[in-house]
Amino acid sequence: MKPTLLISKKVIAEYGPRLNDILANAPRQIELLPYAPDLQLTPAAIDNIEAAYYSRDIWEGTEKSALSPAAQAFWSILDRTHNMKWVAVYSAGTDQKRYQDAMKRGMRLTTGAGAQADAVGLAAAAGVLALARGIPYWLSAQRRREWSPLRGKDVPPDIPGQIAAIVGIGYIGKVIARVLHATGMKTIGIRRNVAPAEHFDQVLPPSALDSLLPTCDWLVIACPLTPDTRNLIDTRRLALMKPGAGIANIARGEIIDENALADALKAKRLRHAYLDVFNTEPLPPESPLWDLSNVLISPHNAGASTGTYARGVEIFLRNLENYLNAKALENEASVE
């Protein structure tokens, strides 16, 4: 029996010729094991699985609080494997416990980082600009058929010259910087490696955050969730922020103290926030964030864009070739 690659029927149906081509030209053999939620496998067949692709179509419908039925069936197979060497996942982050556990069990894990970077980065930029120009206010007046221009003290501050601190200079942070820089904002990146980066006026180490926060008009969170970034923006750091500043978080809810953030927004000490991610997802109905008129919520949906799925498959296909040819894998993660 040849080792197998567990991969969704949808991906096989759409990328069959490409997959076959890669397999036919590989120095060693692996067979496709078509995945569907109702797939039943013998223990021997499960032991035979060497690699798996957790594609976006399997994940679809999954929330932080619960896997979709398709995702649940997929991971229940993976949990029973003994010879799995590589799992490719659609997502960019590797903070999920099941990813970390897979790596701890000795599997290699590669991500789809980059596949949704434009979508997420542009959603963040759209959120920042929408809040900065008053779009939620306008939409709210529109619902009442009310012609109600922002005047006097309600006029929003000029955007050019504002300072945006962007925590994380990965694929997503770079997109955010490129767009915000084009609006005339000054962009300051925060990351451990402080080498200059395009579209960032400045790059500073995390140790500079405390002195930077009182000067920034925007704090944009675009870094992975790791033990270092968990609760990075805590009550103390929120209090350091410039009064009237805005926040955007398209990374992970756990990076900001959500209760302290809600308090600061409710008190209008922070002017507004665009949030795509939360401690608990779906965001519970009792969260005070829902009703704050200075908060714009998207339901962990910033990555939704028509090309995301296909770009993810392309990364996987390149890695399948790398894997079979024993080359370095793209986007390989490591245990935190």
Add this chain to the structure above:
Amino acid sequence: MKPTLLISKKVIAEYGPRLNDILANAPRQIELLPYAPDLQLTPAAIDNIEAAYYSRDIWEGTEKSALSPAAQAFWSILDRTHNMKWVAVYSAGTDQKRYQDAMKRGMRLTTGAGAQADAVGLAAAAGVLALARGIPYWLSAQRRREWSPLRGKDVPPDIPGQIAAIVGIGYIGKVIARVLHATGMKTIGIRRNVAPAEHFDQVLPPSALDSLLPTCDWLVIACPLTPDTRNLIDTRRLALMKPGAGIANIARGEIIDENALADALKAKRLRHAYLDVFNTEPLPPESPLWDLSNVLISPHNAGASTGTYARGVEIFLRNLENYLNAKALENEASVE
């Protein structure tokens, strides 16, 4: 009696030393005539007015349908002058009948073009990005405390690679192009002078519009209203647009056939629109545009930004010096 410059008490209060400095160093004399809505002038005093500044504070509260009381009192003075040589206005456009009439009566007219370009351009970019990523949809779900991600056929199209046609490459069109280009869109400018322009991938003449429309994902109107651009986007051209395309108009309502636009949006032949300007302003309560969920309305408010007033005064102050020294005036308009 020295000739006078009619200028608001607010501008005098805030820019007194600068004004006095310019007047003191001028080769000829002119006196400030402080304007307030209750100003009463003798016919001789009115005949003595040589120049006037229609500053943003006098205009504030004016709608297309009616001047504010302060603006009305200001223009009623101007209508009675016989020796007015120059009127400086806060606004960028010169399509208002009273501006055209003033020029026809022989007055020179200069605008504040540029003072609100960033604000208007960034509002347009914010509107385009908000619609392109789904922000109005997310806000509408948020109001119902509903965690409702865009999935499947509702997922918005990738932004990079989309084509945005921007009609008008003035101060505002350039800001829009800079930001949209940074999002990965291809930017095509439309103007009579087809010289290349920064942040535009291509610049085409108005005659190219008909062949361009079927290829564009976005049509952004950022040109002045003139006899040439009135009803430029008529029923025929709206029908030429690519199905599913979006529109943004931050210029003047009269440039698009508003009824035909509303029909195309209602039928979802056009995907969505961001509109700051309308045929009638305030937009009448019976307009179908208010209730369309794929329309984002701002109440001719795209220019609202804290620095707009001050930037306008700076343009006026430079022109006051130019005027008194018989130099060329910045932003001088001509009769259409």
